[in-house]
Amino acid sequence: MLKTTPFVPDSHVDASSSSRIAPQDRRVLSETELAQLWGVSAKTLQRWRTEGRGPRYLKLSKRVGYPVAAILEFERRALHISTSERATR
Numbered sequence: 001m002l003k004t005t006p007f008v009p010d011s012h013v014d015a016s017s018s019s020r021i022a023p024q025d026r027r028v029l030s031e032t033e034l035a036q037l038w039g040v041s042a043k044t045l046q047r048w049r050t051e052g053r054g055p056r057y058l059k060l061s062k063r064v065g066y067p068v069a070a071i072l073e074f075e076r077r078a079l080h081i082s083t084s085e086r087a088t089r
Contacts, residue, residue, distance in 0.1 A: 026067075027067070028058060028065035028067050029066045029068065029071065030064070030065060030066075031046070031064050031065075034055075034066050049064075054074065055071050055073070056070040056073075056074075057070070
């Protein structure tokens with residue numbers, strides 16, 4: 001099972017405002033972790049980002065992270081019932 005990494009704000013960010021966000025709401029997967037989870041390469045995720053595809057992501061300096069909530073939403077939207085019909089949920 002992949003371990004999720006909590007987002008830790010930089011020291012110059014006001015910690016009092018970020019402490020109001022519950023830790024479970026800030027879980028992110030790294031590009032490598034998501035690639036392993038989905039069985040795709042990190043290069044695929046990189047290409048999807050340049051094409052505007054894939055789940056929403058955070059980019060902080062050079063670090064890319066995928067919030068778990070964004071991954072779940074992307075997976076939900078990708079559900080299909082058959083080749084001609086998307087799932088309604």
